[in-house]
Amino acid sequence: MVYRGKDKPVVEIRLMDGQQDAFIPSYSSLDQIQGTVSVAAPVDTKVEQVFITFEGGTRTYVEKTASTAPTNDRLNAYHTFLRLVQPMDDAIFPESGILKAGETYNFPFIFAVPDKLLPSSCSHQTENDTVHQAHLQPPPTLGDPLTAVWGKSLMDDMSPDMAVVSWCIRVRITSAARTDNKPAYVADDSKKVRVVPAVPEHPPIVILGGKEDEYRLRKEKCIKKGTFKKRLGTMVMESTQPRSLRLPPPGTDNPASATTSASVNLRFDPAYPGAQPPKLETLVTKLKVATFYATSPMTEIPHRSSDYHFSPSRSLFVESVPLSSRCMASAQWDEHTSPTSPPRRDSVLSTIHNPKIPDPSSLHKTHLPYYSAHLVVPITFPRKEDGTGSNKIFVPTFHSCLLSRIYVLDLILSCNTPDPSITIPTMRLKLPIQISAEGSPDAGPSISEDEAQAIAQREAGEFTWQPRSLVAPSPEDTDHGTTRPITGPSSPPYTAGTLPGASPARRAGSMEASQAESMGERSGNVRAHTSPLPDYSGRQPTRPN
Secondary structure, rough: OOHHHHHOEEEEEEEEEOOOOOOOEEOOOEEEEEEEEEEEEOOOEEEEEEEEEEEEEEEEEOOOOOOOOOOEEEEEEEEEEEEEEEEOOOOOOOOOOOEEOOOEEEEEEEEEEEOOOOHHHHHHHOOOHHHHHHHHOOOOOOOOOOEEEEEEOOOEOOOOOOEEEEEEEEEEEEEEEOOOOOOEEEEEEEEEEEOOOOOOOOOOOOOOOOOOOEEEEEEEEEEEEOOOOOEEEEEEEEEEEOOOOOEEOOOOOOOHHHHEEEEEEEEEEEEOOOOOOOOOEEEEEEEEEEEEOOOOOOOOOOOHHHHOOOOOOEEEEEEEEEEEEEEOOOOOOOEEEEOOOOOOOOOOOOOOOOOOOOOOOOOOOOOOEEEEEEEEEEEEEEOOOOOOOOOOOOOOEOOOOOEEEEEEEEEEEEEEEEOOOOOOOOEEEEEOOOOEEEOOOOOOOOOOHHHHHHHHHHHHHHEEEOOOOOOOOOHHHOOOOEEEOOOOOOOOOOOOOOOOOOHHHOOOOOEEEEEEEEHOOOOOOOOHHHHHHHOOOOOOOOOOO
């Protein structure tokens, strides 16, 4: 029997973890999501199972480019990277398997946001293990305008419609299987939640410095007195990757409080004796937000925008956010005398390099003095009260199988020459910068006390292995052809869905096998990128008698 319209069961998902009144519930790693699913049937409804799952998925699509007339054809992909299933208590489910009309059935659930995904969620080939480990980190909610919130205000997370990461609590009620052995859903409902996982600060990335590289840590520029006039000297601008901008836990009143700083080192090599360094004008900072997405699994960490242009299966979306514009006229230049070259020594410690002074330029003259300056630039997010970028919300840097988000810090320095000309000399650096995120202070531990004690004992050498007997059983140990287990150290009985010493965060939910056909994600020219996810508890949901 198919229930449609007013005969379908009414499903209501209610949270009971302190965020039931939130506009969009927000969680971080190891946070518990607790609530109740209420099911009310207008008529007697025969059901076989009630599935309550905590799911996370990525959806992308790329428009196909045509050389002739424009088309609306596109490539689609969907990847379910997480599906936790709440084990059902048979006592709650009606014995007859029929939801009585006019009665309300309550099914409690509790999940924990994982701090890492199972290896099976990323089963494709990657260039190295670093990429694979990055794909096993849970991605944040992205691309859904209804979940990009700050308090009760909708914000812009600067992601296109073609790249979406969603998390939700989903309820599906099934009846008897159809003739094609596919489950028949009596009801299917979900509740969106916002997830911002805790992301630690990673070490600085290695910059190769190629012409097509996305980053630029050093820039040289010839400074002239004016247009068609002789050269004053060569100016060098240099910097390094700054510390990450660290987001506070979800639900914080002021997420724009994250701040860091960038150090900029300047050097001026005169072209002739008596040439003075130019006066500095302004330093403009911008944050470039780049979202890389694809319909086929990514095998590398994106670092070149040119690789994603005019590609049939991947693309990118870039948006620039102004941060600040500061006057640098008060910066002072320090004069240094170039020392004569000392005799070469074998020891690498024979000379000491000042990290605040860049290396000489390609046109440096050793017999002339040089000048240096050091600038410290504060970096912070646009605040809500600012007129520019007030509706922007940022997510941590992440890399997943189909989607990546990176940030680039643009530093644009302008200076003034003795004879002003039509164009003002400017220099630009593009620095990699990471956005990390703190976890909730009330989040549970990733391992239980028993697991921590076992790890400590193993590291201390106190853990001893029990030898295993490989001797064939004697005739006394057999009875009517059936072999009895050899007596050994007794093990405590474990119930289905639990692990010895597992913390509540680990046994809060279980994994259900991810099947593209049952989810209905593959149709037409849509290519579903899914991978089977094993059950955390090793059991399937029980069926009512």
